[in-house]
Amino acid sequence: xxxxxxxxxxxxxxxxxxxxLLDRAxxxxxxxxxxLGNVLQGQTSTLPVTMDHMVYHTECVSRGCQRPFxxxxxxxxxxHEGPAQAMRNAARLMAAGAQMVKIEGGxxxxxxxHYLVERGVPVCxxxxxxxxxxxxxxxxxxxxxxxxxxxxxxxxxxxxxxxxAALMVMEMVPAGLAAEITASLRTMATIGIGxxxxxxxxxxxxxxxxxxxxxxxxxxVRNFMDGAASIEDAVARYAAAVRDxxxxxxxxxx
Ligand SMILES: Nc1nc(=O)c2c([nH]1)NC[C@@H]1CN(c3ccc(C(=O)N[C@@H](CCC(=O)O)C(=O)O)cc3)CN21
Ligand SMILES: CC(C)C(=O)C(=O)O
Ligand SMILES: [Mg+2]
Numbered sequence: 001x002x003x004x005x006x007x008x009x010x011x012x013x014x015x016x017x018x019x020x021l022l023d024r025a026x027x028x029x030x031x032x033x034x035x036l037g038n039v040l041q042g043q044t045s046t047l048p049v050t051m052d053h054m055v056y057h058t059e060c061v062s063r064g065c066q067r068p069f070x071x072x073x074x075x076x077x078x079x080h081e082g083p084a085q086a087m088r089n090a091a092r093l094m095a096a097g098a099q100m101v102k103i104e105g106g107x108x109x110x111x112x113x114h115y116l117v118e119r120g121v122p123v124c125x126x127x128x129x130x131x132x133x134x135x136x137x138x139x140x141x142x143x144x145x146x147x148x149x150x151x152x153x154x155x156x157x158x159x160x161x162x163x164x165a166a167l168m169v170m171e172m173v174p175a176g177l178a179a180e181i182t183a184s185l186r187t188m189a190t191i192g193i194g195x196x197x198x199x200x201x202x203x204x205x206x207x208x209x210x211x212x213x214x215x216x217x218x219x220x221v222r223n224f225m226d227g228a229a230s231i232e233d234a235v236a237r238y239a240a241a242v243r244d245x246x247x248x249x250x251x252x253x254x
Contacts, residue, residue, distance in 0.1 A: 001028070001200070002189040008167075008201025009239045010071075010191055011209070014040055014057045016064030018206065023065040025235035029167075029191075030065065031102065031203060032058045034073040034132070038215060039207040046131050049075040051089055055096045062097025071124050071167070072098035076132040079103055083115035090121045102169065104130035106156030110163045117164030125165040125188075127156050128195065129172035140218070142172045142194070142254040150177050157181045161188040169203060170195040172220070175253040194220030196253050202242045209238055220252045 001008050010029040013019050014036045022030055036057055037049040058072045072093045079086035090101045100122040103109050113123045128143040137143070144153040153173060160168055168190050170178050175196025182190045182199055192199030204221065207213040210231060211223040224241075228234035241247035 002187075007243045007245070008189060008191060009242045010201055010203035011235065011238070012036075012039075012203070012205045012207075013061050014206075015060045019061040019064030019068070021232050022206075022235060023067050025232050026239045027068050027235065029201070029203075030061055030068045030070050032061050032070065032072040032098065033205065034075045035205045039205060039213050045134055046073075047076045047134075049073075051075060051078050051092060054078075055092055058093055058096040058098050069100065070098050071100040071102050072096070073102045079109070079112055083112045086112045087116060087119060087121070090116055094121060100124050100167065102126055102167075104132050106152065107159060110159045113160060113163040113165050123163075123165045124167035124169060124191075125160040126169040126171065127153055127160070127173075128170045131171075140172070142174065144173050144177050145254075150174075153177065154181055154184065157185060157188075157190075161185050167191060169193060170199060172218075172254060192248070194218065194248075194252065194254060197245050197248055202247065204238070210234060219254070220248060222247060222252060 009027050011027050012033040013022055013030045034046040034049040037043040037046040054075050078089040093101050102124040104126045106127050116123050144150045165188055168188050170192050172194040178195035179198035189200040191201040191203050193203050208221045209224045211225045224234040224238045
């Protein structure tokens with residue numbers, strides 16, 4: 001899709017009924033996100049989410065849809081010990097129905113990404129705001145604002161592409177920097193969340209874009225239920241807005 005200049009429409013999903021709805025609405029990629037810790041479990045971070053939770057929700061999603069490509073988040077602690085542990089846990093997620101796994105982090109996960117890709121596990125990287133590191137980052141805030149931070153994100157993106165990651169989420173990254181990083185890549189497609197419209201695709205948390213998450217609403221969220229006739233219509237409007245470049249707009253960027 002990147003090669004053809006077609007935007008990638010990605011949304012989180014955690015169960016079979018919504019997976020079927022996202023399939024009907026034309027979503028390209030479903031992310032079984034560890035954000036399920038927040039939106040399903042009522043946790044204040046993604047840190048308590050376990051492999052068993054991710055396996056269960058991947059199985060649910062996988063049974064509900066046919067067409068969308070399924071990516072599952074590796075939860076906190078499931079890949080941090082290194083390549084062998086990551087491979088063992090990725091294999092469980094792939095057996096549950098994931099077609100790609102997502103791993104947060106930059107330089108420290110490059111070796112693990114390479115190890116998985118060489119063994120037949122497609123990998124989505126995730127840089128910028130990496131919520132599993134919230135206790136180190138000091139909050140859910142924009143990343144890569146100063147020149148040092150920007151240089152680090154640029155270098156990490158290239159290293160992750162080199163390691164074989166096929167997709168990369170950029171979360172809460174200034175729009176200009178995300179555009180520059182996207183243009184600097186040759187094979188890896190970028191998916192933005194709070195990273196501007198010039199990424200190769202976009203992702204949002206389903207409960208955020210439907211306005212049902214009771215927690216704090218980040219700047220990058222738009223409620224697509226406003227003016228929509230149904231949930232399916234809201235998801236279809238999100239897909240259309242990503243494809244025509246009207247979402248995200250300036251007001252959603254950093
Ligand atoms: N429902 C939900 N939506 C998400 O986007 C999401 C999750 N959960 N859980 C995992 C992470 C955590 N994320 C978050 C959480 C909070 C903000 C937030 O409050 N952002 C504020 C800025 C806060 C600050 O600068 O201090 C914003 O206005 O964007 C952003 C991303 C993104 N992910
Ligand atoms: C917000 C996306 C990128 C994510 O990682 C999640 O939903 O867990
Ligand atoms: Mg996640």
